[in-house]
Amino acid sequence: MEDLAYMDRQMSTEQDIKISAKNVQVYYADNHAIKDVNVDIADKTVTAFIGPSGCGKSTFLRCINRMNDTIDVCRVEGAIKIDGEDIYDKRVDPVQLRAKVGMVFQKPNPFPKSIYDNVAYGPRIHGLAKNRAELDDIVEKALRRGAIWDEVKDRLDAPGTGLSGGQQQRLCIARAVATEPQVLLMDEPCSALDPIATAQVEELIDELRQNYSVVIVTHSMQQAARVSQKTAFFHLGNLVEYDDTDKIFTNPEDERTESYISGRIG
């Protein structure tokens, strides 16, 4: 079993590069939050970002779908390419980009609408369904992939905000996958979940890997070790170390990584 999983990881890391960041700098006004980060994220892989609080994990994650554009004081320099195309090119419409790069946030944030409408919203605005039946299909598929279908199939008209925290987060994951993105960014998706829901989400992430490049920010070492093939360790805005997850957790090169993993800094 162990060997098989290892093989699996080896294979997946040999995938093509999906996201490639070169000399990325991010400033919040005068605060230099990301310092010269270079990273290549592979396709059909789960990549974990770890690091102490405030080190810039979320900031870097939000660069990948240009969510930072919504923050006035935020300035991004350098180049981030997805499939070889620079996403900060002038011709890129961030709206189109975000349909391709889905995001799940730390705090579950369903729309104050029905469960159905939550999931159907993305496909609707992107015109993914020609008719109601198709839309129903997409919604069901997304909810199944979000591992929440069985719990909500009888109450699709109920408000999404009426679900429990864990259910809400899975609904948000379903909502994100409903638009068929190629990259899925997850910012601490399990921080509000109990161990059972966490296990479900982790299982889901592993499954999503078949089709997507998944980037997950997490504070849980165990979670990073469980779900990811690649791990990046951030510290004070620097990308300290980026390597195979096994390597990072068993034999890190940088001593800062080692002390963080062993619980000495953070």
Place this chain on the structure above:
Amino acid sequence: MTDTTVTPVSAKPAKSILEIDARTKKRNAAEKRFKAYGIAAICVGLFFLVALLWAIIQNGTPAFTQTYVTLDVELLEEKLDKTGERDIEAIKKVSTFGYKPLIQNALVDATEGMETEIEDKNLAKLLSDSAAAQIRDYVIANPDQIGETVEFTVLASSRVDGYLKGRVTREDLARDKNLSPDHLDLIDQMVEDGSVERIFNWAFITGADASEKRPESAGIGVSMIGSFFMMLVVLILALPIGVAASIYLEEFAPQNRFTDLIEVNISNLAAVPSIVFGILGLAVFIQFAHLPQSAPIVGGLTLTLMTLPTIVISTRASLKAVPPSIRDAALGVGASKMQTVFHHVLPLAMPGILTGTIIGLAQALGETAPLLLIGMVGFIASNYPEGVASGFLDPNSAMPAQIYEWAKRADPAYYERAWGGIIVLLVFLLTMNIIAIILRRRFERRW
């Protein structure tokens, strides 16, 4: 970590929580005092509210009833249509003066057998001046009734009305040229007889204003229409402009010096005295744009200027109150900024926007000062507008202006009507609020 020695619990005997120590006592006393202040403040507020409402109701309700006299008037042919041809033009030539004898006759008949020393020609002083006009209008509308005896319910004079409402006493009339105490004795007898009664006065709510001498026939209806059209203008202009401006400022505009300046200015505008808007309206809409004076459209435009800052401020506040996570969620699935705002943010902000709009409208409805400068105060609102267009463009008054006008007039009967007008204004306001609450319920989502 594991080798820390367990420090023994301090030797001091633990205090019982059943005893309340001095500090806690002090704290509790402070809290009690604060609560008492709060309750006292609320009581004072309530007292004033009750006093206000009581005064309004006490003074205003009499305006809703009016004394009417029922008379059988014989429409004498020789007075009204000498030729007997029922030629409408000839009938119209008879002025209200020509109807006086008929009324006098009717009054003499009505008071037949009652004890009085009033000369016949002075009997008509019991009635409003409008009685003759009312009968004349009837005759012109129904010329075939000439020669018949028709029952009319005509307004009593405001003094008679005041007597029945307890406003006018016999002592007051000692110095009065019009009515004498004898008239009042006669009225007492007529009330017993049933030909004089006080009934609910719809004409006060629906009617037009009257000249200084006929308070009994003055109503607030026409100026209510004026107010209605003004509110329409304010709603149609201020709501979309205000909401659009707020959405732009809140969601789209970059944060820089210029937008800061705009923000400060909007807050300042909300505090500008309304009379300033009045003179602005006079200069811009009347003198520059040559819109008609005293017209509800000008009033509405002026009040729009006044209401806009209120709506902008409350709309921005309710947009700000929408949690940013909703925006992130929408942007995250690839909605455009505009879709985010219109599909998610605006619906959530709607209840707040409606509340702000209603507050703004209510302010505008009660505003008198700007109307002073554009000629809506002092205008005698005596004609109903003929249609929607003339509702906007014809000179008219507004409810608060009408109330002010009445309060200014010398006759105490008008004073009573001013209070009555306030009740109508408050009911109008209440109706607006109820509509807003119903709309808000519609928009409000329970989740």
